[in-house]
Amino acid sequence: xxxxxxxxxxxxxxxxxxxxxxxxxxxxxxxxxxxxxxxxxxxxxxxxxxxxxxxxxxxxxxxxxxxxxxxxxxxxxxxxxxxxxxxxxxxxxxxxxxxxxxxxxxxxxxxxxxxxxxxxxxxxxxxxxxxxxxxxxxxxxxxxxxxxxxxxxxxxxxxxxxxxxxxxxxxxxxxxxxxxxxx
Numbered sequence: 001x002x003x004x005x006x007x008x009x010x011x012x013x014x015x016x017x018x019x020x021x022x023x024x025x026x027x028x029x030x031x032x033x034x035x036x037x038x039x040x041x042x043x044x045x046x047x048x049x050x051x052x053x054x055x056x057x058x059x060x061x062x063x064x065x066x067x068x069x070x071x072x073x074x075x076x077x078x079x080x081x082x083x084x085x086x087x088x089x090x091x092x093x094x095x096x097x098x099x100x101x102x103x104x105x106x107x108x109x110x111x112x113x114x115x116x117x118x119x120x121x122x123x124x125x126x127x128x129x130x131x132x133x134x135x136x137x138x139x140x141x142x143x144x145x146x147x148x149x150x151x152x153x154x155x156x157x158x159x160x161x162x163x164x165x166x167x168x169x170x171x172x173x174x175x176x177x178x179x180x181x182x183x
């Protein structure tokens with residue numbers, strides 16, 4: 001995205017004059033002239049890579065556990081144990097971002113979203129596998145009682161983002177949404 005397009009977008013999103021938006025866009029470039037969108041792409045790629053091995057949030061008796069929240073992307077029903085992120089492959093060309101606030105000192109706050117393919121793996125009791133076409137069995141005889149399974153879902157990932165002048169964007173994972181919401 002060119003500086004001019006980025007400035008127009010920022011001016012529209014934050015409600016400031018184009019000249020001020022252009023000044024801010026120029027301010028938010030590294031010395032190597034990497035534009036903000038490129039820096040957001042790098043940050044999203046790094047975040048997706050760091051999610052590998054992370055546990056998913058489980059709901060047990062109405063209480064939320066810790067872990068990443070992927071419930072809204074149509075995860076399989078049933079008793080899956082130890083479901084973790086295997087790999088998340090973001091479509092970096094699908095990034096959408098919105099700056100929602102500019103703080104004193106030029107810090108910008110907003111959200112960034114990207115479409116991705118997310119693969120998960122975990123375990124299921126062998127007796128619960130019958131008729132399950134929503135899972136891929138990686139190894140039926142993982143042990144005497146369990147099978148190792150995998151599942152892949154398309155998702156729209158959302159992070160809250162903070163951009164300080166001259167610094168890399170800081171992302172904080174918010175949620176995973178079903179891609180059907182965006183069709």
